[in-house]
Amino acid sequence: MKKYKLNKGYLPGLMGLSLLISGSYFPAFSATPSVAGHAIATSSDSEPHIYNGNAPAWMAKVKRDTLEFSRMYSICTGEFLSPSFVITAAHCTTNPDDPLLVGPGRGGSQDVLNVGQDYIPATRVGKWGDIALLRLHTPMQNTTMVPLMHDFRFFHDEKATVMGYGSFDIGNSTLPYPNNPYSMLGMAEVATIMKVNLGEDPPGVTNTGISVKRGTGITRGGDSGGPLMLLSAIDTPQMGETVENKLTKQKMIGVLLGGGGDDSTFSEINPEIRKEMAIKSGVSLFNTPFDGSVINTSTYRFSGWGNSPFSVKLFTRDMKNDRWGANPEIICTRITIERQGDEWYCDVDMSRTEAVKADNGDDYLLLAATAQTTVTDEPSCTPGENKYDCVFFSYSVGKHSLSLVSPPP
CATH class of the missing domain: 2.40.10.120 (Thrombin, subunit H)
Structure with missing residues (x-):
């Protein structure tokens, strides 16, 4: 409809x-x-x-x-x-x-x-x-x-x-x-x-x-x-x-x-x-990005509220094989995550991430980020199975952008 x-x-x-x-x-x-x-x-x-x-x-x-x-x-x-x-x-x-x-x-x-x-x-x-x-x-x-x-x-x-x-x-x-x-x-x-x-x-x-x-x-x-x-x-x-x-x-x-x-x-x-x-x-919840958002700048600020996460990890969708990469990429750590009042944040040069460097000419990348608060747990962004907050968004490499099509493992 x-x-x-x-x-x-x-x-x-x-x-x-x-x-x-x-x-x-x-x-x-x-x-x-x-x-x-x-x-x-x-x-x-x-x-x-x-x-x-x-x-x-x-x-x-x-x-x-x-x-x-x-x-x-x-x-x-x-x-x-x-x-x-x-x-x-x-x-x-x-x-x-x-x-x-x-x-x-x-x-x-x-x-x-x-x-x-x-x-x-x-x-x-x-x-x-x-x-x-x-x-x-x-x-x-x-x-x-x-x-x-x-x-x-x-x-x-x-x-x-x-x-x-x-x-x-x-x-x-x-x-x-x-x-x-x-x-x-x-x-x-x-x-x-x-x-x-x-x-x-x-x-x-x-x-x-x-x-x-x-x-x-x-x-x-x-x-x-x-x-x-x-x-x-x-x-x-x-x-x-x-x-x-x-x-x-x-x-x-x-x-x-x-x-x-x-x-x-x-x-x-x-x-x-x-x-x-x-x-x-104290639960780490994202402020930016939000679900369905499109990132079209080289440097992007990941931010949120609650306790500062141990790390922010990035899942990337393999568009050709229509599947998620098995190992999420760490884009923020305890060293790079800063605080300003109630908000935590880290600035990420998206052009230097493995996801963008490995791009094979696609106009967009489909991504998911998770705010992981412990060292030992393996993160997941499948709704209902994750223990940490997750957001789903896209990164514009070219002139077109789309949002995610299926959850990471």
Whole structure:
């Protein structure tokens, strides 16, 4: 379908969708996408269904520890930014009398259920509109980093993926909440409608939302904080792809705030909020380049927020063989990375990189950069598998430029 770029304004008739205080707007305190009359199946299609396979290791469950039965189901969904930090919806964290617990997400059709085990107390350390950052009291093991979108160009009717751990429908009946006691991970495809203005919170920090068509069904009890995943600058959708496979090419742009009527709204993780998250958590997140950007200067500044990375590494796409080089190139080190206030940066002479020197006459190079924070781990920029922040961009050698076509290994 042809895409049309919308203005930043939004339709007055749907203004209520952008307001948390609207009487017709409700938060979704849990997570599997669904709609009455649609069964949750273990099939791989665009309809609401249980995640087919092992759920992404960056998914998290957020629970309250007030009542014993709360360990049996999720009140909200979350995403691991690192082993010690989780992103979720702020309205899930507002009751000080309800201590929060965070556990590994799992919940896929092939996952071992975790009921009451592996949960760690957590404290909210940041809030921007309805986006919250939680700090776990001890790090969670065996997690990966949620792939965050860097920059975002909104298009109407763009396909997106939503996921969560809340209640859902079985067969032709809607069971009472909570009817997903083991918090299986539900997912579905939706389509974007518009960007909405959510005001400033805290003062000076702009909050924006992305409204989507509920369509086959999202926004049920427990979905709050669940991710909105959009295609990154790394691939194009293929005919017949499962939703699970599409997820490996997508990045998270927002978390579920709530819904009303036929639509739901996700709070966008915009650059301002991404910067604040990096500062609060210390996680190294890129500022430049951003996903889909084109570098057309010889010297380029790689920059970001959070703790300075140990190194910045560059993956290069072999255009002739249509594959990624096996060994990423180190372009920034602890010696060359500098700081200015909250920002880290390093200036790179792109003409001296192995990628450019090895160019065989192509007009452009397809690249990916990762901010590696340890010495031992092998970096990866495949969304959902990486432990460090990654961006996907292109370098203009000639007069034409394109963005990435598939993720590096």
